[in-house]
Amino acid sequence: MKKEFNIIAKLIKKDSKVLDVGCGDGQLMKYIYENITKDIRGLEISKNNVQKCIEKGLTVIEGDAEKDLKQFPILSFDYVILSQTLQAFLDPENVINELLRIGKKAIVTIPNFGYWKVRMHLLLKGTMPVTNNLPNEWYNTPNLHMCTIKDFENYCNKKKITINSSNLNFQNIFSELGIFLIEK
Amino acid sequence: MNKGEKVKNLIVDKPLKLDCGKTIVNFPLAYETYGQLNEKKDNAILAFHALTGDQFASGINPITKKEGWWSYALGPGKAIDTNKYFVICANVIGGCMGSYGPSNINPENQKPFGTNFPIITINDMVNAQYHLLEFFKIDKLFSVVGGSMGGMQVLQFVSNFPNKSRTAIPIACTASHSAQNIALNELGRQSIMADHNWSNGFYEENKKLPDKGLAVARMAAHITYLSKKGLQEKFGRKLQERDDLKFSFDADFQIESYLRYQGSVFVDRFDANSYLYITRAMDYFDLTKQFNGNLSKAFEKSETKFFIISFTSDWLYPTSENRDIVIALNAIGKDVGFAEITSDKGHDSFLLDVPDFLNAVKNFLNTSYYKKI
Numbered sequence: 001m002k003k004e005f006n007i008i009a010k011l012i013k014k015d016s017k018v019l020d021v022g023c024g025d026g027q028l029m030k031y032i033y034e035n036i037t038k039d040i041r042g043l044e045i046s047k048n049n050v051q052k053c054i055e056k057g058l059t060v061i062e063g064d065a066e067k068d069l070k071q072f073p074i075l076s077f078d079y080v081i082l083s084q085t086l087q088a089f090l091d092p093e094n095v096i097n098e099l100l101r102i103g104k105k106a107i108v109t110i111p112n113f114g115y116w117k118v119r120m121h122l123l124l125k126g127t128m129p130v131t132n133n134l135p136n137e138w139y140n141t142p143n144l145h146m147c148t149i150k151d152f153e154n155y156c157n158k159k160k161i162t163i164n165s166s167n168l169n170f171q172n173i174f175s176e177l178g179i180f181l182i183e184k
Numbered sequence: 185m186n187k188g189e190k191v192k193n194l195i196v197d198k199p200l201k202l203d204c205g206k207t208i209v210n211f212p213l214a215y216e217t218y219g220q221l222n223e224k225k226d227n228a229i230l231a232f233h234a235l236t237g238d239q240f241a242s243g244i245n246p247i248t249k250k251e252g253w254w255s256y257a258l259g260p261g262k263a264i265d266t267n268k269y270f271v272i273c274a275n276v277i278g279g280c281m282g283s284y285g286p287s288n289i290n291p292e293n294q295k296p297f298g299t300n301f302p303i304i305t306i307n308d309m310v311n312a313q314y315h316l317l318e319f320f321k322i323d324k325l326f327s328v329v330g331g332s333m334g335g336m337q338v339l340q341f342v343s344n345f346p347n348k349s350r351t352a353i354p355i356a357c358t359a360s361h362s363a364q365n366i367a368l369n370e371l372g373r374q375s376i377m378a379d380h381n382w383s384n385g386f387y388e389e390n391k392k393l394p395d396k397g398l399a400v401a402r403m404a405a406h407i408t409y410l411s412k413k414g415l416q417e418k419f420g421r422k423l424q425e426r427d428d429l430k431f432s433f434d435a436d437f438q439i440e441s442y443l444r445y446q447g448s449v450f451v452d453r454f455d456a457n458s459y460l461y462i463t464r465a466m467d468y469f470d471l472t473k474q475f476n477g478n479l480s481k482a483f484e485k486s487e488t489k490f491f492i493i494s495f496t497s498d499w500l501y502p503t504s505e506n507r508d509i510v511i512a513l514n515a516i517g518k519d520v521g522f523a524e525i526t527s528d529k530g531h532d533s534f535l536l537d538v539p540d541f542l543n544a545v546k547n548f549l550n551t552s553y554y555k556k557i
Contacts, residue, residue, distance in 0.1 A: 047523070047524070047540075051543065051544060054521065054543075055547045055551075056551070061510060061520065062522050071511040071515060072515075073515055073516075076517050
């Protein structure tokens, strides 16, 4: 199990109502379902991943987070999770707004573009960084809006979004992933 | 067709008030079962058939001697596994495979009802089939499942009986029959009515059936069950047992010959008046309107876990209409899953060998069955 899952799961209160946006093949949902709460469902765009979630016995809705979050009513979930997909949206700001509209709290994880290996890559090699968490080249990456932990923190301050906790105490240099629990 | 002992009948002795205002009583409901009901009676599934289906969903249909309409999906070891589940399937009222329909005898004049049969609705069909739960002493079904008009019955069932099924799988359907679908049904009906033999619906007295009209209705409908791409790939412009065009109105093209064949075999197993009545029931189906424009209200009292399925190439009941049901359920926080299956086989996909579809149904049922909800 990924260490990230463990950190996310610890942020969620037992038996709360959860939506995992961009739930992928359902690994994280399965972990939360088995350990934290049965009241969890996912939204996933890839048909292949939707099938994998159904195989696991998870509730999944095939759909696009940029279009289909609007069908959920205000504050209809205790937590809405967005795990490592924020940077791939056309309009990440709208997605964050939607997360905070439908969820009392949102858990957002981002690959940190300020991670030291990423900085070193750009500094020394002079090419767009490729790391374990950012495995694609510039011409085929799905990531449209890369940001650093500091960027995300600044964004939340600017928009009056409260960061309740994070995994890293804002170690912009030493963390490959930022995991934030936020609310409006 | 001599149905005789091959058809199991439940005589419903409680009066059923139809949406049209009339009440029917002591009417036959023909059904078939597959698999075994377990001791706890928690493994029962009610499967609803589509427009031209019947209770013989799986195995060999004893009347037509052909494979049941859902043989790919339903049977021992199949997606709806009758080694595990007890499946009940009934012929809808208005139908022609043993349930109360327009070819039954009208006690007032001892002649077939014909078009004197009352107009029935999806709601009436579902209320009639509910008696099967009482008959089998099943308190709660494990699932209700069906495609196309069968899916509409699934939606109506959960709305009418919110806590009578743990799960529901509406497939390739809609909560509100569209103008396009009403138009296509009207085309079929007018084709039947234009057949001289139809005689305002009292053809059984004349012993001449409106076979031509019914066959054309089926041909037109059959096109709507397929996709453009599917048709092109299967038939293209291929010629039927000839090297060149004959410069006539014979069936030069394979697609023509195929449709003519589909029409001709259909009239052997289906009643023209039933076709009129059942298409009308579909047209009248508007669950959203039943709840004053708010579809969510139809499911407010239900604790049923939904799994909704659509197909990419289905233009008759497109993904958007299936998704509207998902949206209505999400709006009130109900447990709903949704998958759009990739298939070139059009609306008919739910009847065919589409592995992603069959796997999804199988996985949903099997994982839900062992979960405590």
